[in-house]
Amino acid sequence: MPVFDTIGDAWSSFSAFFSDLFSSGNETSEYARLGGVAVWGQPDTGKTTFISRLRGNTPGDEKTQTTSRKVYKNIEGQTSEDFCYRIDELVDIPGSRDRLNDWLKEVGDKSNIFYVVDLSKLNDNAYRSKVNFDIGKTIEKIEADFIAGGRGDAHIKKVSIIGTHLDKSPWAAVAACDANNVIADSDQMRSIYDAFGEVKGVIYSVNLMDNKSANQLIQDIINDCIS
Numbered sequence: 001m002p003v004f005d006t007i008g009d010a011w012s013s014f015s016a017f018f019s020d021l022f023s024s025g026n027e028t029s030e031y032a033r034l035g036g037v038a039v040w041g042q043p044d045t046g047k048t049t050f051i052s053r054l055r056g057n058t059p060g061d062e063k064t065q066t067t068s069r070k071v072y073k074n075i076e077g078q079t080s081e082d083f084c085y086r087i088d089e090l091v092d093i094p095g096s097r098d099r100l101n102d103w104l105k106e107v108g109d110k111s112n113i114f115y116v117v118d119l120s121k122l123n124d125n126a127y128r129s130k131v132n133f134d135i136g137k138t139i140e141k142i143e144a145d146f147i148a149g150g151r152g153d154a155h156i157k158k159v160s161i162i163g164t165h166l167d168k169s170p171w172a173a174v175a176a177c178d179a180n181n182v183i184a185d186s187d188q189m190r191s192i193y194d195a196f197g198e199v200k201g202v203i204y205s206v207n208l209m210d211n212k213s214a215n216q217l218i219q220d221i222i223n224d225c226i227s
Helices: 011-021 047-054 096-109 125-148 176-184 187-194 211-225
Strands: 032-041 071-076 085-092 112-118 159-165 200-203
Touching: 032 047, 032 096, 032 211, 047 071, 047 085, 047 112, 047 176, 047 211, 085 159, 096 125, 096 200, 125 159, 125 187, 159 187, 159 211, 176 187, 187 200, 200 211
Parallel strands: 032 085, 032 112, 112 159, 159 200
Antiparallel strands: 071 085
16 A cells, blocks of 8 residues: 555644754755755646746746756745745656656656646546556656665655646535545545555645645645655
């Protein structure tokens, strides 16, 4: 069985680790450091919009699709609770299958792994099959690197699922405070995280075009990444 969590328990361990995540004696002392961040997903799932939110930008109404690899470095952001964070490097990769190896390289290089899933498409078996394939390859890479590294008791990387288009999904009417748990318990999501094995997974749900929803997502991610 996979170890698959929602974000509800993230804050409880936040305080204990808070002080260790800040630099001391330099200009970055007020920032929580997230290190490298890898983001991927099938085309037209909201991946680039999610990256825009991580970069502290408010996306426009016009859809944009990534056609080439883009690298963003030394990103400084601030959550809705005035908590500051820094991402060392974030790479936007096209979601086409021929970029799978590029994605797996990012999985190997980065500390925090995010895979974007369009919740409104989860009843589509063909789409879900593609997601299952991507997740399976991602888990294989994480497990292989962990074994090859001989890391013993070190923590294996986790994978965070970013569920987008919540407002167009079968769970649109579910209260925001309950959505992550309800989605994680659904048959559609269970078919995805069955591939996780012993790798830990976290599910977030969001409407990225809604500022309140997106801001809460970023706050939850920061709390979870530093816990």
